[in-house]
Amino acid sequence: MRTLKYKLLLPTLFLTSCAAPWALAHSELPEYPPESHAPAGVMFDHLHAKGEWMLGYRYGRETYRDIYRGSSEAGTMELQMAGYTMKPVSMTMEMYMLDIMYAVSDDLTLMLMPQYMSMDMSMVMIGSGHGAGHSQHTGDRRHSTSGVGDTVIAGLFRLANTHNLRLHATLGLSAPTGSVKERGPNGNLTHYGMQLGSGTWDLLSSLTYTSGLERLSWGAQLSARLPLEEENDSGFAFGERYGATAWSAFRVADWLSISARLEYAKEGDINGHYEGPHNHSSPPDRQGNYGGNYSAYGLGVNLVGQRGLFAGTRLGLEWLSTLSADYNGYQLAREDGLNMSLSYAF
Template identity: 40%
Template sequence: MTTAFRAGSALLAITLCSQPAIAQDEAVTIEGDEIVVTPVSLHPAAGLMNEHTHDGGEVMIGLRYARTRSGGTNVRGTKEISDAEILAAGYASRTSSMTMEMVMLDLMYAPDDRLTLMVMPHWMRHEMTMLGIDPANTGGGMHGGGMHGGMAGHHGHSPAFGETMTHAAEGFSDTLVSASYRLAHSPALKAHATLGVWVPTGRVDLQNHDGTFVHYGMQPGSGSWDLEPSLTVSGQSGEMGWGLQASYRWRLEEENASGFAFGDRFALRGWASWRAARDVSLTGRLSFESEGPVTGHYNGPHNHSAPADRQANYGGERIYADIGINYALPFGGPDRPQIGLEAGVPLYQDLNGIQAPDQWRMALSLTKAFR
């Protein structure tokens, strides 16, 4: 080790010790002749994906958990629908409540300053409670199952009138592989384009105890290769941050191995953040989300006794409002681990067919970058 190198290292150590705000609270990068300083707590909300990029050589590992709760009085479009109307539409039961849980692993690597690569495996669990709404069903049809092409099993997988039945399905879901390319990167304006590919690693053939397929929306995977391009623009000024993102998930196949395909999904999201303290930022987000109905049809035994058994009763449009908080943990150098928590409620829902509306959603994240 040369004397000059020792002297430089000592000077750098003294500088870092005398500048704790930068060493512990800010990530510093150099773009050309411009120094870009990003407060580590000034980050987007926990529920966003593909919302940021990394500098060359950086690696990030993250873990996310998301939960969505649906339930209450069912709706058709934007209006509530009574159990008597659902029965008249040909169903013996309806969704009383459903909980969707998702765990995601974020693995990100930037081979250079322009390109960031990501792999995100998913695990999902759905739990649904059905309510019997047919007075003629006294419990004798619990063991049955409607078959493709007929309504003989009208009671099918339905609980007796006034009773509930809860069932669940879980497993590994699809895996998102994406590449993000920086279009701009300065303190005032950042922009990147992302091309994501959803790999169908999740199952779409889970069955009930009676051998019939579970409801379409309870399968953990999609069973199809999907493309999801997105464009993200963000910026910061002082303690304030903002961002916009548009994405479209395009299903490349008309049906999967089980005979169906989920609808395309479009989302437009906008957010603002405020660095409330040295280690804390607050976020607010509005999202418009639109998804098409299920297409195709199960190619094996399945039920027709509830709205969740029919393809037309999936998808729709939603507007969500979410608020969140991010906290940079007090260790780990300039790229400190961060915890993010976000919770939201729907402001507007126009759902396809008959569905249980969303009630709330939340997301929790833990991330750590390495240089």
């Protein structure tokens, strides 16, 4: 991973170079301020006016590469000594989500978010495990899963709305509509992390604060995902997840804003164990190799049409990169990510 100092410098250079020409400019508030929505990677960030609908689409992509233990890279020999005969090389995870919102009142907005998941992992054989003194690459393996994921149902409740402060809470459920019985080519259950859903009913909650001044906006959000069941139909449950994020955005033009964001997440390992046939040959086959602490930064743009056919149509793009991580056990390290949101309210 690149150094923390280098990564923290990028957001500063990005915002300075883009915002400087407009720093002293002033204009009336546009009808659809682009900075009024959070960066594309933040969900549950805004409410709507009574009777308003919003239809949206979200896409997320994360890439993983290189095996780490804790905060240090782990070599092939270390994996062999730990008893593994397969080494993950890379993984790509993609999410496609519909974002449907309806405002029952000015203080309550309902949300429905069905999703589709796609995951692909490459692995390589590294020999016979314990005591192996060198790598014995005997062939690459690649496998994937895809299908309907879990479905989110939530309500966003306004707590405060003044000139300088907006505060709302989100309370929702993640319904276990995604499969947890996906199997590999050999008929065994695939890695825990490549199942399409959690398999449990999960409680989703968040608290979101936003504010702004002229062209500048900022916000922060605390969130949690808590499994409501001890195990799913396959005998396990993912760990609790807690998150915190903060962002700021600057309106460069009536139709464009740029943003920088920091995020932190803490996730527990897996509870329980597969009840069906499964492997133990690679790190993602074992429950202790999940969860940890992660921090990342994101750079983004929000675009919104101000007139004509696309008036009110919003497009958000955000690129994410890991700042630091402390992984439980052996895991593929998170690298870059991309978030996209497209929405229209009426």
